[in-house]
Amino acid sequence: MRLDLSSSISLSEIPKQYYRPQNTYEETLLRRFENIPTNIYRTNEEAAEVLADEIAKEIRDFQEKRKYYTLALSGGVSPVIVYEMLIRKHREEGLSFRNVIVFAVFEYYPPVSENLGCMAKLRQDFLDHIDILPENIIAPDVYASQEDLVQACHDYEAKIDNLGGIRHMLLGIGSGGSIAFNSPGTHPNTYTRLVVLGHTEHNDALTIFSSHDTIPPSAISMGIATIQKAHKVTLLAWGESKADAIAKAIEGKISDASPASYLQLHRNATILLDLSASSLLTRIHHPWLVTNCIWNKQLIRRAVVNLCQITGKPILKLTNKDYTENGLGELLARYGSAYEVNIKLFNDIQHTITGWPGGKPNADDSSRPERALPYPKRVVIFSPHPDDDVISMGGTFSKLVRQGHDVHVAYQTSGNIAVGDEEVIRYVSYLRNVCRQYGMEDSPILQKAEEVRDFLMHKKVEGEPEQEDVRFMKGTIRREEARTACRHIGLAEDHIHFLDLPFYETGLIKKNPLSEADAEIVLALLREIRPHQVFVAGDLADPHGTHRVCLNAILAAIDEIKEEPWFRDDCRVWMYRGAWAEWEMDYIEMAVPMSPDELRFKRNSILKHQSQMESAPFLGDDERLFWQRAEDRNRQTASLYEKLGLASYEAIEAFVQYKPISE
Template identity: 60%
Template sequence: MRLNLSSQITLKRIPKRYFQPENDFEEYILTRFEKIPTHIYEDINEASKVVADEIVKNLLQKQKEGKPFVMGICGGSSPQLIYEELVRRHKEENISFRNLVVFNIYEYYPVTDVSKSNLRMLKDVFLDHIDIDPNNIYSPDPAVEKDLIAENCAAYEEALQSFGGMDYLLLGLGSKGNIGFNMPGSNPNSRTRLVMLDGDSRRDSISIFGSLDRVPVSAITMGISDMMKARRITLIAWGEQKAESIKRMVEGSVSESMPASFLQTHPNAKVIIDLSAASNLTRISYPWLVTSCDWNNKLIRRAIVWLCNQVEKPILKLTNKDYNDNGLSELLTIYGSAYNVNIKIFNDLQHTITGWPGGKPDADDTYRPERAKPYPKRVIIFSPHPDDDVISMGGTFQRLVNQGHEVHVAYQTSGNIAVNDEEVIRYISVINSIRKRFDPGNVIIFEKYNQIKNYLLYEKKKDDIDTPDVLFIKSQIRREEARTADRYIGLSDKNIHFLDLPFYETGRVKKKPISEEDVFIVKDFIETIKPHQIYVAGDLADPHGTHKVCLDAVLAAIDLLKDEDWFKDCRIWMYRGAWMEWEIDHIEMAVPLSPEELRQKRNAILKHQSQMESAPFLGDDERLFWQRAEERNKATAELYWKLGLASYEAIEAFVEYKPIK
């Protein structure tokens, strides 16, 4: 069973030679804007193995020389697959790590529960599973007395210097372009020290500590000066949420506002990223600026949209001069004139627009994104959390229902950890008031009310997992909000489904890995409906990772069903949530919304009252979900209008997923 198909989604406009050059000459041409050697891989697993290969090679070389291999290691999610591969090689290939010396490059401070420390995480996923000498593990102390912090930092640096510095430093890239916790403004001469964490850094750490109020306000980090003394540095980054930072780090100038850019001055630093993280680099995003292109429809569309922005013109007003002056003369050679290219791309974008996302019955569907038949269609909307359906495609959802299709919504997780305790107290207080009015003698409800209220108000400690009763109530709050929103749209209760995938039900922010059990729940559900359309969240920029796991569960189920006769008549459309929108060159179906439809979408989102201002996982965007969704949908519509197409209030965008062979 293939459980990581989302990592293989490549939105085909990027020929392989752009990110894996065929020879040195091609590489020099393609990478001329890049100031750090940058290696791009399609698959995170492949990239992680390349890094693990290099680490093992250097480790074994040091073993032959009878010397320690001194390595700086980072925490977070990015290096996890690398650590897993190193552990596998130790267990299956008998690679010994007896000469490994590690320096944990940062640690949260203060940490009273050591199970939440960065070092504990590194031990859980890596260090406790290899034969490293425990005395060779160095880390800042997360519980050191406040008046001993400076002494602890000095001892850490002395240990590092006693080994002559690091042979190899493995770095991740923070959301602010930070390396370790060297945040923007850090001095290149900085040493190991205590730093205060800003709001974004603390929000990035919610997945470790469970909630923002539990995240420490500071951290002890290795300084940039110490990092730059490492003999080799490899920085890794995965996912499109890192794309803008990678561009600034690799192609921008060296600046304290982008601490990772200091690696440009290191003689033996390199960057290893996946294709998503590379998406903003010039050779990937605007290859016509560095080489001759292998033109396809998506790349031409991207180039024309870029050109329109450069010269501030709609598509049909572009001239031969515009093409020649901006490096796109190749298109004139291929198509003969600007007019021919303009009309091709204009029609291409025009054909993405449809007010009939389920297909328009009895209509010519030659140039429509969805087929006319069958009508009505059976439709499944998979929603990772109980509000992603209306946030991401609420207008399309409404149209599918209004246009007579048999729509089913499947909520993949309960979303219970995203409900604040105050919401539970409010709800059980209402239940207790109802008990007093209609059933005052109900001792069971009365005792349960007191038990839950006392637990949440007085007994629950900072790091406690909610009791099963509290988790149940939080799940029910999310369920009833989802039902309320769906009824507002016009969906029948019998078409609302709650899958409660097991990977999610841990009671913590940290979830279990996806399993076959999750996949078979999804597969069985799809088989009961036998849909003609499936909508699934393709929002890989979700900061909490649940969207990706939910997508993998659906894609794995589709992988098992793709050869069934009935499934051959099913199309899969990926929508995006409140984190990011599809780029216009990828959009294959654009569903326009009127002002009234956009208002109805907002009302549906507002039915999820527990996810308004008090929701604990709003991320690093201060806007509420309905605000993000509206601004994102309006921005897509405005872009279509600027390109010379019809002016709509808002547009929801979709990309078709085709099962991987």
């Protein structure tokens, strides 16, 4: 089975000439807005392989010179794939790390436990799998008293200097443009010091800690000046979620609002990106400003929609002058006039809108995104967690049910890790009161529940895997919330499927890699139902997130059945987006409008998931609740359609069709 097909999804094929120029002249033109040397690769695997080869060569070069090689590492998510490739080189190529000295870029203070923190993550992801000497692993002294912290930070800087400085530093970038824990507002003349974590840093720390309550209030972090002293710095960024911060760091002015922009002053800094993380750089997002374009439907859409936003005009009011003054004369040469471009694009976008996401029976479907027949359709909605269905496509879900289709929903993971301990304690307390009311104090069920309650309140140790009984209770809470939401929509209970994919059930934030066992569960359901439509979460922003892993499980299953007649001839796959972002107008192929009443109905469906309201552990760096994010996103999409001169709706959910990848 092919278990990483999501990395091969290309909504719009980015011509290689935009990101891998053939010569210095082309490179200079493409990079004219970029202020840091930037290398873009099609996937994060390609980029990581290049960097791993580079680091391995440097290590071997220093071994030949009988010198230590100093490497500064971050405990973030982005470098993990590089660590995996270096581990492979150690095992398969005999690469030794005995001459390598590793410095941690930051560490949380005060420490929560030995199982949590930057160094614990580095050990788990990398250091425990290579032959590095224990004495060559150096981290800030997080056990220093508050009175001794300043001296401990000076000592850390001294250790770096005494070893000749850092030869190579690997960094990720935070959602606010931070590097290490140098958040917006950091002065460039900062060295290793204690920093107080802000809101954004707290949310970034949720990749390690289970909830905001367990995150330490501060960290010891290398400063901007420490980073600038390193002989070489490589910043890594993967996924669309990093695109905005990357564009500001590379193409924006040097500013403390984007600490990563200070790398523009570094004598030997490089940024490695996959195509998703580079998506807002000028040469990828607005290539017509730096080179001759290879025009396709998506790029024309993006260019004209961008022109509408610059001019404040709807599509049909754009003029020849608007096109020529904004670098789009190529489109006029291609189509003859602004009118020809405008009408073509207007019709293209107009035909994405449909109130019949399953196809309208007995209607001409030649210009509709979904075919009219067969009717009714068998539909499977895959939801990574037990609420993504209603958050992301609750309006479409409801329409499919109301319009008479045979709808199934499949929850891929239990979502148990996203339930707070207090939720379990509350339900156990409820169970205790019920048992006492009906004289069942000796019930073994109550005894087990009391054990779980006592464990959560008094014995739980942060960083250790969640107990199986606790996972069961948390998963049960989410199951029943999902059933309640489905009943609200009108779905029969025998059409609700809980797949409980095994990769998720670790009891920790870190999950197991996707396996064929996960994909086989999805495959069995698809073959059982034989749907005409499949809806999947197409979130590609986070290469390591649960949504991405769940998508890979589905794509692996589809890859197995794509030539089976029932699928090949009569099944379409539609991708939706999650609570944080909608598909760009470039790619939308089906737009399902909602009235004010339908949007309110969707909100009530989301509210059935009570454990995921204010107290949910993983709300992210957005203070809005999930229903608020969903509504704002859906209204923004409708507003964009209106500003382009199309019909005015209260809200819109958008979808992109997935076509199976050939061999």
